Amino acid sequence: MPRFAPFAGALGGPTLLSHGRVPGTSVSHVRRSLASFLLILAVTSALLAQAPEPGPGEVVVRAYTLKHQRAGEALSLVYPLLSPRGTVELQPQGNTLVIRDTQATVKRIMPVLRAFDHPARPLRLEVIMVRASRSPVSPPVRRSDLPEQLTNRLQALLAYDVFETQAQAQLGGVEGQWVVYDLGPEFRVSFRFGTLLDEQRVKLSNFRISRRVEGRPEATLLQTNLNIRIDQTTSLGLAKSEASREALMMVLTLREGDGAAAGRR
Secondary structure (H helix, E strand, O other), X not given: OOOEEEEEOOOOOEEEEEOOOOOOOOHHHHHHHHHHHHHHHHHHHHHHHHOOOOOOOOEEEEEEEOOOOOHHHHHHHHHHHOOOOOEEEEEHHHOEEEEEEEHHHHHHHHHHHHHHOOOOOEEEEEEEEEEEEOOOOOOOOOEEOOOHHHHHHHHHHOOXXXXXXXXXXXXXXXXOOEEEEEEOOOEEEEEEEOOOOOOOEEEEEEEEEXXXXXXXXXXXXXXXXXXXXXXXXXXXXXXXXXXXXXXXXXXXXXXXXXXXXEEOO
């Protein structure tokens, strides 16, 4: 016959413990608890399944964290797509955009952000520095060491007759990268590649061209932001006035892909 020993229970009364056996929860109690849990889980799942999605006109909040590109550069894409009720907040620490707008608007914005947030692609910028001047003889004699098509283009931009190449290079990099390059002993170009968009255009942020003359401090000739398209030539002319006898011209052509002759510094 088993022996029993007294034990003080939670309420102070004696509790009998069977010698050699550990008291525990009964199997039937565990089964009842498990069944109750499964029932609650099933009811919760059913309620979630019945919960309606926000309507197209309801305002929702959506946070999107970019993995590859800068969230700040995506702002210019998001702003035009917002409805009059919409706002967008930049969280630079997490590289995240928080968009508050109607459900229909947010659904239009998300694919644009996903397409923008692609891994950095290689780019190269072909740069030609050209000194343009007017022929000293009359009638003027046209002279150029550039291709004829490019010469005609530059002459249409500024009425000069003589075009001489001063420096030429291919500046390679990737989206988001800074590039600083010395074009010969006289010129320096610096900028940051932006992100290649679906329209095949790229922003060159803080594009700066400067000139160095011996005995003088470096002088900035141009500093601006440029939006240029892939495989299209952009020409810039720098002159004191339209009547100037000389002008400095810059020919830019952006290509996708890494150039073997690209210069990086």
